[in-house]
Amino acid sequence: MKHVNWDAPGDASVRDHYAKDPNDYADPHAGSVLSARHRGQVVRVTVDAYKDGTSYGKVAAIIDPETGKRLDSHGDLKVGDSVTLDDGQRAFEPDIKQPDEDDDWKN
Numbered sequence: 001m002k003h004v005n006w007d008a009p010g011d012a013s014v015r016d017h018y019a020k021d022p023n024d025y026a027d028p029h030a031g032s033v034l035s036a037r038h039r040g041q042v043v044r045v046t047v048d049a050y051k052d053g054t055s056y057g058k059v060a061a062i063i064d065p066e067t068g069k070r071l072d073s074h075g076d077l078k079v080g081d082s083v084t085l086d087d088g089q090r091a092f093e094p095d096i097k098q099p100d101e102d103d104d105w106k107n
Contacts, residue, residue: 001056002081007037009091017092028055035093036085041065041074042093045085055085068096 009016014034018024028034032047034055044061059081062071072079 002077002083004038004077004083004085006043006085006089007039007091009037009089012037012091012094013088014090014092015087033060034085034090036089037091038062038077039075041071042096043077045083053087055087056082057085058082063096065094065096 028047028050030047030049032050032055034045034047034057036043036045042061042063042065043059044063045055045057046060047055047057049056059077059079062074062077062079063069064071077083
C-alpha cells in the first residue's frame, strides 16, 4: 500500500460539503470511485474496502484538470497503485475539459 501525501481539498472538500447536509452522504463501499488531488492532478481511486474513515483501493485514473488528458503516472503515483484515502482528503472533481472538446464550436 503506497503512502500518498494528498493535496488539501480546500473548498472542494467532500467531508465539509456533507457536514452541512449529512442526509445525502453515504460511506464509500467496494466499487465506489472517489476523487482526490495529488500534486495538482485529479486522482480517481476505486475502493476495495472502507474502514474507520479510510478507503483502501487502487488508482483508477490520473487526470490533468487543465487539459483533461489522462496520465499513466504523475510523480511517484501510477495508475494501478494501491493507496489509502482518508475521508478528509476526498475532493469533488473540478469541471475537467474533455480532450476532444472544441472550444470554438458553433450551432
